[in-house]
Amino acid sequence: MIDRIYRSAVLGVAGNKAVESVVRTRGWSVAQRFVAGDDLQDAVRAVEELERDGVHGILDLLGEMVTSEEEANTFAEKILAIMDALDGKPYPKYVSIKLSQIGQDLTTASGENLGMVNARRILTRAQHIGAFVRLDMEDHPRVDETLAQFRELASEFGTDTVGTVLQAYLYRTEQDRAALDDLHPNLRIVKGAYLEPETVAMPDKADVDAAYRRLTYAHLKAGNYTAVASHDESIIEDVKRFVIAHGIPKSQFEFQMLYGIRRDLQKRLAKEGFTVRAYIPYGRDWYAYFSRRIAERPANVLFVLRGMLKG
Numbered sequence: 001m002i003d004r005i006y007r008s009a010v011l012g013v014a015g016n017k018a019v020e021s022v023v024r025t026r027g028w029s030v031a032q033r034f035v036a037g038d039d040l041q042d043a044v045r046a047v048e049e050l051e052r053d054g055v056h057g058i059l060d061l062l063g064e065m066v067t068s069e070e071e072a073n074t075f076a077e078k079i080l081a082i083m084d085a086l087d088g089k090p091y092p093k094y095v096s097i098k099l100s101q102i103g104q105d106l107t108t109a110s111g112e113n114l115g116m117v118n119a120r121r122i123l124t125r126a127q128h129i130g131a132f133v134r135l136d137m138e139d140h141p142r143v144d145e146t147l148a149q150f151r152e153l154a155s156e157f158g159t160d161t162v163g164t165v166l167q168a169y170l171y172r173t174e175q176d177r178a179a180l181d182d183l184h185p186n187l188r189i190v191k192g193a194y195l196e197p198e199t200v201a202m203p204d205k206a207d208v209d210a211a212y213r214r215l216t217y218a219h220l221k222a223g224n225y226t227a228v229a230s231h232d233e234s235i236i237e238d239v240k241r242f243v244i245a246h247g248i249p250k251s252q253f254e255f256q257m258l259y260g261i262r263r264d265l266q267k268r269l270a271k272e273g274f275t276v277r278a279y280i281p282y283g284r285d286w287y288a289y290f291s292r293r294i295a296e297r298p299a300n301v302l303f304v305l306r307g308m309l310k311g
């Protein structure tokens, strides 16, 4: 409950336009702990640096909840440029996108969902260069549409090219996971990062942690590829025990973490022979992402204040 109060306080303050303006002007040096840089070259450099430690990268161009067609198409072009930059690279090519960034809320002149039009362009290119695209999960009003769109895209492009994310904090998620089983999808399991009402999301962290374990175990047991995306060491240790107990091979799952968080653990797991990927956000539109990272951990507020006072 305390966690939820802290998270709503931070995300509530972050939503204030005056706070946003101060943090946007003075907070970049602090945000760089979580964001790889301004442009694609910075992000590719970060991927290559992680590769030296045996950790793979997931490129994420920051930006979400886009309201104009022009902006959505610009984001889609920039994501296509990521594919061009990755084409021919010797390491795994992996990109995360948000459907709201490429037009999920918009309809084209011919009546199609712009997010789907752009997603198909991106996935066609991804398939061509052998890249994997993860559809991030956003706030709860988008879950139905995102899952329906994922189903459509997975049937067109295959689950080797596209996957999505399920959030353990939503009461609905165990049912959503079971309902996707026929696709044998590659799912990333996360706890959930948005400020959600108690009517849809569990307010207590202990319940979310328990739901996280149930979801991960169910997905693994069903024989599906699972991206265990958490920095929670007790969960990671439990997953390691679970896979041994159930004879689940290392090729059926991986660990995922965020850029700038628990790099020591990322390296250690990679050394132990697990597939590890770090989510590498980059770009100018870092404010919403940064606010969610601060809301996850009380110590981060002090880190921000200290950094901004220094800057």
Ligand SMILES: Cc1cc2nc3c(=O)[nH]c(=O)nc-3n(C[C@H](O)[C@H](O)[C@H](O)COP(=O)(O)OP(=O)(O)OC[C@H]3O[C@@H](n4cnc5c(N)ncnc54)[C@H](O)[C@@H]3O)c2cc1C
Binding pocket: 135, 136, 137, 138, 165, 167, 188, 190, 191, 192, 193, 194, 229, 230, 231, 232, 233, 256, 257, 258, 261, 278, 279, 292, 293, 294, 296, 297, 300
């Ligand atoms: C690869 C990846 C992709 C994600 N994609 C999505 C998505 O599509 N949709 C979505 O809603 N959420 C997404 N998330 C965020 C996720 O929902 C959680 O908010 C976030 O991962 C924190 O939860 P945790 O599992 O690490 O556990 P927690 O219990 O929150 O944290 C466990 C420990 O991890 C460390 N830690 C966690 N967060 C931070 C932080 N911000 N700063 C410093 N240390 C920290 C601390 O040591 C903490 O004690 C993603 C997370 C990852 C790793």
